[in-house]
Amino acid sequence: AVALTLGVGIGVNGIVVGYVNAILFRPIPATAPEQLVALFLRDTRTGSARQFGYEDYLDFRDRSGAFAGLAGVTEAPLNVVIPGAAGSGTGASDMMWGEMVTENYFTVLGMRPAAGRFFQPTDAPQGANALAVLSYDCWRRRFQGDPGIVGRTVRLNGTQFTITGVAPRGFRGLRQFGFWPEIWVPIGMHAVVQPGSTGALQGRGGGSLLVFGRMKPGFDRARTAATADLFARQLAASYPATNADLGAAMLLPARAGFDDPDFVKPQVLILSSALGLFGSLIILAIICANLGNLQLARAAARAREIAIRLSLGCSRARLTRQLLVESSVLALPGCAIALGLLRVSEITERYLVPKLQFQVGLDVRADLRVVLLTACVALVAVVVFGLVPALRASRAEVLPPLKGVDAGWRGDRRPTRLRGSLVVVQLALSVVLLVGGLLFVRSLMEARAMDVGFDARERALVSINIGLQGYDERRGRSFYDQVLARVRMIPGVAAAGFAHPVPFDTYGRNTALYVDGLMGSRDGTARISTTVASDGFVAALGLRLRDGRDFRPADSAAAPLVMIVSRSLASRLWPSEKDP
Secondary structure, eight states: OHHHHHHHHHHHHHHHHHHHIIIIIOOOSSSSGGGEEEEEEEOTTTOOEEBBOHHHHHHHHHHOOOEEEEEEEEEEEEEEEEEOGGGOSOEEEEEEEEEEEOTTHHHHHTOOOSEEOOOOTTSOOTTOOOEEEEOHHHHHHHSTTOTTOTTOEEEETTEEEEEEEEOOTTOOOSOSSSOOOSEEEEGGGHHHHSTTOTTGGGOOSSBSBEEEEEEOTTOOHHHHHHHHHHHHHHHHHHOHHHHTTOOEEEEEEOSSOOOOTTTSOHHHHHHHHHHHHHHHHHHHHHHHHHHHHHHHHHHHHTHHHHHHHHHTTOOHHHHHHHHHHHHHHHHHHHHHHHHHHHHHHHHHHHHHSOOOSSOOOOOOOOOHHHHHHHHHHHHHHHHHHHHHHHHHHHTSOSHHHHHTOOGGGGTOOHHHHHHHHHHHHHHHHHHHHHHHHHHHHHHHHHHHTOOOSSOOTTOOOOOOOGGGGTOOHHHHHHHHHHHHHHHHTSTTOOOOOOEESOTTOSOOOEEEEEOTTOTTOSSSEEEEEOOEEOTTHHHHHTOOOSSSOOOOTTOSTTSOOOOOOOHHHHHHHOTTSSOO
16 A cells, blocks of 8 residues: 555656656757757847748858857648658658758757768758758658668658658757657758748748757857847848847747747746646645554554564664665555656657647656656655654653553553644645646536537548649649549548638638728728638538528639638627627
8 A cells, every 4th residue: 555655646746747847857859958049039119039031040140150050940841752662652641740950950959860960061052952851750650760761762742852861869859839840851942841932041030940059168148149139230230121120139048949938938837837746746745644644553553562672772763764764665666656657657648648730749758857856756755754653653662562551541642643633734735636636627627518619529630731742723723622522422421621720720820801990900900810611611510600601612712702700700890780
């Protein structure tokens, strides 16, 4: 009972420590991560952070003098075809999350490849370097850890890329809260990776490039930030049309990842982590109070034995050490159970993380830091539940137990008071934990019972991105029409349609809607979230229209334009309507 109870208590704390470590403390697996910082442009009007345009990045890299090395990365989904074995000509087609990186990306990180080599500036000129680096997970899962992976080819968005290397194990990109990249390609292949995005490598005044660098020897964050800020102001003076309001640069240290500071607030992460640790410590305190009571009861049952040992000359210090060692021996199986639970946390994360098109997660594997902190928690627990009973037992009187007289008959209520105090502590903390747990379960049940406006049961979702394959509008419309026609012919399919984005998608689509006479708006526009949908989508999703009709095949660009609005938007735009 002691081993199982203590194992669960220490294991729960270890699991929480693993999550906190993954969120706040685990550094990027790079050489000297304390020297790495992410660089953002600061909008002086709003105070918000902006990522870089490519030309601004080149200026900072070559002329700012603030960094020993500066690299950039941006993200994109990829259509990937992996050739079949033995040159069969067939292969598996899938979508991967990829990143386009500058050629010095891995060099600035100071990484060593698990196989092959990384990109080099001398590989090929811009637009002709069709090279790729795989993540370690992708290499193991999709290529079965092929030792001859270097030199093999994959087809990305219809273009053949040659694999040059494999990233080190455990490296899943620089963003903590983002998709895990499976493949990296040079940023010079931007036109292939994102067809139609012309001018992506000529931008200024903000863009989609996450820039990070390694500080120069002898530079600290303050000096680096001051140097970068001065250069940002010089760019603002040189390019007032695009950089006038970007006169300040900001640095973000490399903790567990380089996430946009406007998107991920460190204060929220710290508060959430603190609440998780507080809850796990309450559980451990309850368990220690329970086990301490068990040890006190056990010591009371051994009162005669302890009295005999003391009467034969055993010192109280030696007796305390013996009882503490006995508690430690009882705790050893509990520590083994706790270590097993740390492994379970990696497995349970797969079920806790939502199933998305691309892999996400916190990577809560137990590293050395987690194991050491869990060991410290185990040591504290052993001392708490073992030392107090040991000290209490070693200070007991000798003669009454030898005569067979119980302490309670002599009016000594100290053992009873101590055990009662532990029971009170245990019950009080249990009530706190129970109330918090019930509130959480109630909130979860209410969230699950929330009416989201559509029926999610018996729905299947398939992701297609034909734009990455270079389809023009005519071929794209033909493709979509054929797919819908074939899917609707499948037995058991009641309805089918296309939409982007779908509800609760990881993507967003916003637009400005002009409404004549809109109150509370300077220019009569309202920013709204939109979904572009085909006919059949409303029926396929099980949406319940309050009024009006669904889209029809005849609703094309040549026909009168139509839209379906949510009830909340209707109430916002036309508040005078009694029942919008």
